Amino acid sequence: MEQNDLIFIQSQIGYTFNNLDLLQQAFTRRSYSEENGGENNEVLEFIGDKVLDLFVVKLLISQNSNAVELYKKHDPKLKNTWAYMTEQKTFPGENVLVSDYSEAELTETKKLLIQKKTLANRIDELGIGYCLLMGSGDTQQNIGQENSVKEDLFEAILGAIAIDCNWDMEKLQNAVEIMLSPNSVLAYGDAEDYPTMLQEWSYNKQGDIPSYHFDEIGYQITWYTPFDGISQSLGLDDPLINKTKWHCLMKLADDLPVFRGFGQTQAEARNNVCKLAYNYLCKQGFWLSIRDEIEDPNKDDAINQLEILARRGYFSIPTYEFEQTYDKDGNPIWESVCHIAEKSKSFSEKSSSKKDAKKSAAFKMLQYVLKD
Numbered sequence: 001m002e003q004n005d006l007i008f009i010q011s012q013i014g015y016t017f018n019n020l021d022l023l024q025q026a027f028t029r030r031s032y033s034e035e036n037g038g039e040n041n042e043v044l045e046f047i048g049d050k051v052l053d054l055f056v057v058k059l060l061i062s063q064n065s066n067a068v069e070l071y072k073k074h075d076p077k078l079k080n081t082w083a084y085m086t087e088q089k090t091f092p093g094e095n096v097l098v099s100d101y102s103e104a105e106l107t108e109t110k111k112l113l114i115q116k117k118t119l120a121n122r123i124d125e126l127g128i129g130y131c132l133l134m135g136s137g138d139t140q141q142n143i144g145q146e147n148s149v150k151e152d153l154f155e156a157i158l159g160a161i162a163i164d165c166n167w168d169m170e171k172l173q174n175a176v177e178i179m180l181s182p183n184s185v186l187a188y189g190d191a192e193d194y195p196t197m198l199q200e201w202s203y204n205k206q207g208d209i210p211s212y213h214f215d216e217i218g219y220q221i222t223w224y225t226p227f228d229g230i231s232q233s234l235g236l237d238d239p240l241i242n243k244t245k246w247h248c249l250m251k252l253a254d255d256l257p258v259f260r261g262f263g264q265t266q267a268e269a270r271n272n273v274c275k276l277a278y279n280y281l282c283k284q285g286f287w288l289s290i291r292d293e294i295e296d297p298n299k300d301d302a303i304n305q306l307e308i309l310a311r312r313g314y315f316s317i318p319t320y321e322f323e324q325t326y327d328k329d330g331n332p333i334w335e336s337v338c339h340i341a342e343k344s345k346s347f348s349e350k351s352s353s354k355k356d357a358k359k360s361a362a363f364k365m366l367q368y369v370l371k372d
Contacts, residue, residue: 006020008128009023009027012128013128013178014175014267015161015165015171026041026044026153026160027132027153029132030042031136031143032133035135041153044155045152045159048156051176055173056176056180059177060101119151120147120151181196193313194274194275194278197313201288204293206253210250212249212270215246215249216246227260230257230259246265247263248260248261249273261274294366305362306338306365306366316341318340318362320361323335332352334353336348336349336358337361347361349361
């Protein structure tokens with residue numbers, strides 16, 4: 001693997017390896033090692049699978065649980081004594097975990113985050129799949145494009161990080177947050193997923209993805225260091241000043257400035273730099289409108305095109321209802337109705353084919369949202 005590839009991969013995943021051999025091993029399939037010698041990534045994949053499991057569970061619990069406040073909300077008997085307990089710093093059952101979601105709901109959410117398609121998509125979005133080392137047979141069959149292979153690569157990289165950092169929990173959590181980008185899969189509150197938005201803009205506009213560089217803030221790099229580009233501004237009363245640990249540089253294109261953001265974690269710094277770039281692009285008139293997102297609106301692709309717009313945050317995923325009736329000769333007639341939660345109008349179409357009715361209803365909705 002070329003040195004430039006190794007540098008690029010590390011910038012994308014937000015982790016710098018002490019032992020670059022481990023990183024190269026993570027990208028080495030067994031078919032390559034059988035032909036060329038050396039170790040492959042299968043054991044690293046096994047390790048990474050367990051790392052991913054642990055930190056996804058940790059993420060879900062931290063997002064959806066608490067230990068004390070719910071007693072106040074759900075037990076009326078405690079309301080009159082809450083002030084006393086707060087003053088005395090004593091809380092009944094304060095070590096008990098209370099989750100906002102059931103075990104079944106958490107399980108389904110976890111499946112969504114770690115499923116094969118999600119991990120494969122993230123490898124594509126990080127733009128690092130091209131570095132995979134495969135044997136000649138795999139290369140000829142284009143095995144590297146299969147979701148299962150990209151899933152294996154995702155897990156192997158996490159496994160390599162785990163070994164390289166000697167199971168440093170903070171570094172592993174940061175790697176999972178950067179690589180998985182859970183907010184692009186799960187919508188927590190009204191938070192915008194700026195990294196995904198910027199990546200899609202860059203790919204659609206330039207056919208490339210943003211490049212990132214992370215540095216830990218120290219004596220040489222501080223929030224007030226002069227910067228030749230567009231930097232996040234922190235006022236003296238900004239609470240982030242004393243908590244800032246990382247800065248993230250992002251480059252979108254040669255004709256655009258380099259952007260700099262700060263954060264307590266690499267993931268936060270990346271989100272902040274992407275938000276900064278997004279605001280800049282909007283102000284300069286560079287940001288795509290919804291009409292720019294779909295190059296060729298058409299009936300055959302309308303279902304997928306609506307979903308693309310939904311994934312990019314313009315509205316929620318469309319839903320469809322179907323009803324089957326029959327004409328006087330007994331032939332089936334399908335009616336499909338397309339709904340989008342945020343839109344006041346729904347659109348329906350009929351056809352002898354259920355699939356065609358769905359496409360036609362979706363195309364009507366697509367035309368509507370593009371003009372809205």
